[in-house]
Structures are given as structure tokens and as C-alpha cells.
Amino acid sequence: MGRTCPRERSAYDRGVEEDIRRIGIMGGTFDPIHHGHLVAASEVADRFGLDEVVFVPTGQPWQKADEPVSSAEDRYLMTVIATASNPRFQVSRVDIDRGGPTYTVDTLRDLHAEYGPKVQLFFITGADALERILSWKDLDQMFELAHFIGVTRPGFELSDKHVPADTVTLVQVPAMAISSTDCRARVRRGEPIWYLMPDGVVQYIAKRRLYQQ
Ligand SMILES: Nc1ncnc2c1ncn2[C@@H]1O[C@H](COP(=O)(O)OP(=O)(O)OP(=O)(O)O)[C@@H](O)[C@H]1O
């Protein structure tokens, strides 16, 4: 693993005005959201002294175009349910409401426009997504709009060799061997998903009969 540090806030505070808000962005398809996402966001918020973390469900995840994805409204509501109890967690509809394929460069532009100039954005991404980041749209502009934080994920190597120097910080988070793919397969097979995600999300999946086939 490359550069890591147990507490990152001081490094990023240098030269930063006191009244600048530090906002984490946790983008994902969240089909469904699970405790791997929530633990990663919580851990990064603590290490980087973030004022809040905004969860941003994708509109159309263009790199998952070959896979069936649940409706944006179901994924948005599950994300709201999962984050509701944490006062520092918010959910944004920017990627859903923009329409079309979701590109992180647009997410960051829209959130900068919404939050105004006195904000610093930190985009949180798991090791698997970081591996593929060079395939994302308008990389140079994207890296100018936020600092990227790559987090560990069981089964994947966390490396910053895919990104330009100084654009990403790597962070170890408690290992949660959970994926949305596995959660969907469990529902299909009639296996429990309790405790892999917040109870309200388990109940929402049952109520809406998601992932039955
Ligand atoms: N268990 C986990 N630990 C750390 N990061 C995770 C974990 N699960 C997902 N992430 C990260 O959260 C972000 C959103 O992930 P996503 O919504 O695609 O979930 P997923 O579990 O990877 O879904 P799928 O299995 O459908 O691909 C990505 O950056 C991903 O790397």
C-alpha cells in the first residue's frame, strides 16, 4: 500500500482557511447500500475531520450497463434509510436528477456549484473502483475538483499506481467482506441479509420484493 497516515486532517489543514467546510463524497450504485459503504464513510470522516459525508447514488452507472440495476428511486430510498440515523451523513440526488450516464466529474462540478466556494471535497472510493479509475471520464478535470481517498476492501489490492501523484491518499478501514452483488445473490437464494446492512434496508428490500430473480 502507498502513502497512508492514521490521522490526515493536519496535512490537509495546512493553508486551508478555518471556515472552509470539508465534505466527503461517497459515490456508488448502492444496489443495495451495505455496511461496507457505511463503515468506509464513517472511518474516512473521522480520519479526515470531515464536516459531513454526502452519499451520491448513481443515475446510470455506465460501467455497469451490461448488468440489471434497480431503479434510481429504490436505490435512493435505501440510501436515505441507511444514513438517516447519522447527523453527519447526507444523501444527494444530483446524479439521479441530472439524467444520462453518471460521470464523477459532473458529480463534483454540481456539488461545488451547490456548496459554493468555501468547501473542500474528498471523494471516497474503494480499492476495486480505484483500480479502474483511469477509465473514468475527464480525469484531469476530475482530479482538480476533489482530493481522492482510496480505502481498503477485502479481496482487492489498494494501490495508488493508477493515479497521478498527490491526487489520492490511501486509508485502511475495518475489513467488511460485503458486496452488493453478494447481497443480491443471497436474496435470490432465500438466504439472510440481516446484519450485512441496516435493518431498515433489509425490510425495504423485502417490502419492495427486490432481487427476487
Ligand atoms: N465492503 C467494502 N469495503 C470498502 N469499500 C467498499 C465496499 N463495498 C463497496 N465499496 C466501495 O463503495 C463504492 C460504491 O460501491 P458499489 O455501490 O458499487 O457497491 P459494491 O458492493 O461494489 O456493488 P457491486 O457488488 O454491485 O459491484 C465503491 O467505491 C466501492 O469500491
Ligand SMILES: O=C(O)c1ccc[n+]([C@@H]2O[C@H](COP(=O)([O-])O)[C@@H](O)[C@H]2O)c1
Ligand atoms: O466518472 C466516471 O467515468 C465513472 C466511472 C465509473 C464509476 N464512477 C463512479 O464511481 C462510484 C462507484 O461506482 P460503482 O459503479 O462502483 O458503484 C460512483 O460514484 C460512480 O459514479 C465514475
